[in-house]
Amino acid sequence: MSINLNHIRNQLQSGEVGQRSQAVLQLQPGNGFDDQAITLLVSIICTDADLNVVEDATWVLVRHGQAATTALLDALPHPEARIRHNIVHTLGKLADADAVPALIEATNDPDPTVRLKAIYALGQVGDPRALAALIACLDDPTQNVSWTAREVIEGFGEEAMEHLIAALNQPSVQVRELVASLLGEIGGTRAVEALATAIHTEDWQIRVAVLEALSQVNDPGARAIIAERVADPHPGVRALATSLSKPREGSRTSRKLGW
Numbered sequence: 001m002s003i004n005l006n007h008i009r010n011q012l013q014s015g016e017v018g019q020r021s022q023a024v025l026q027l028q029p030g031n032g033f034d035d036q037a038i039t040l041l042v043s044i045i046c047t048d049a050d051l052n053v054v055e056d057a058t059w060v061l062v063r064h065g066q067a068a069t070t071a072l073l074d075a076l077p078h079p080e081a082r083i084r085h086n087i088v089h090t091l092g093k094l095a096d097a098d099a100v101p102a103l104i105e106a107t108n109d110p111d112p113t114v115r116l117k118a119i120y121a122l123g124q125v126g127d128p129r130a131l132a133a134l135i136a137c138l139d140d141p142t143q144n145v146s147w148t149a150r151e152v153i154e155g156f157g158e159e160a161m162e163h164l165i166a167a168l169n170q171p172s173v174q175v176r177e178l179v180a181s182l183l184g185e186i187g188g189t190r191a192v193e194a195l196a197t198a199i200h201t202e203d204w205q206i207r208v209a210v211l212e213a214l215s216q217v218n219d220p221g222a223r224a225i226i227a228e229r230v231a232d233p234h235p236g237v238r239a240l241a242t243s244l245s246k247p248r249e250g251s252r253t254s255r256k257l258g259w
Contacts, residue, residue, distance in 0.1 A: 024060055029063055076091075088121050099121075100122065106118035112144070115142070123155055128160075131156060134149050134152055135167045138174065139170075147178075150178050158188070168183075168198045177209040180198060191213075192217055192225075223245075
C-alpha cells in the first residue's frame with residue numbers, strides 16, 4: 001500500500017498525540033521520500049511538545065542512519081535549549097563520527113542540560129577526538145555535568161591515558177582530582193608513574209585524591225607511595241595514608257592492593 005505524504009503532513013498537525021505518532025512511524029526509510037521524511041522528522045523533534053512523539057521521531061531518524069546527520073547538524077544552532085537538547089540527543093543515538101565537531105562545540109553550550117547531553121552523546125560515538133574536550137568538561141561548574149564527563153572518559157579506558165596525564169598539570173583542583181581518580185580506575189604502570197609525580201604538590205586535596213587513586217591500583221609502586229605519605233605534613237593526608245597502609249584483612253581495599 002502506497003503512503004500519501006500529504007496525508008502524513010496533515011496527521012502531523014493533529015491535536016491527537018496518537019495520530020502524530022502514527023504519522024511519524026510512517027516516515028521510516030524505504031518509503032520513496034526519505035529526504036522529505038528526514039526534514040519532517042527533524043521538524044517534529046524541534047517543534048512537537050509531546051515527549052513520546054519526539055522519541056518516536058528520534059527512533060525513526062536513527063533508522064535513517066547517516067542520511068539524517070546533516071539535517072540535524074543544520075538544525076542544531078537553535079535559540080531554544082530544549083530543541084538543541086533534542087537534536088544532540090538524536091545525534092548521540094546515531095553515533096555518527098561526522099557529528100563529533102558539533103558535539104564538541106555543544107559541550108560549551110550555555111545550558112547545562114545541553115552540555116550534559118553533548119558529553120553523553122560523545123561517549124555514544126566513542127571517537128577519541130573528543131577526549132581533550134571531555135577532559136575540559138571535568139571543570140564544568142555543574143557537578144552533574146563534570147561527573148558525566150568523568151564517566152564518559154572512563155569508558156575510553158587506556159585510550160584516554162596520555163590526555164589524562166597531561167591534564168594533571170592543569171590549574172583546576174577539580175580537574176586534577178577527577179583525573180587522578182580516573183587514572184586510578186585505569187591503572188597500570190603509566191598511571192602509577194603519573195600519580196607518583198602528581199602527589200608532589202602543595203595542595204593537600206590533590207594529595208588525598210592521588211592516594212585514593214593509588215589505592216585502586218594493584219601495584220607495589222602504588223603501595224610504596226602510599227606508605228611514604230604516612231609522614232605527610234597534613235593531618236588529613238597522614239590519616240588517609242595510614243588507613244590505606246593498614247587495610248583490614250579481606251576488605252575491598254586489601255583485595256585491590258593485594259595485601
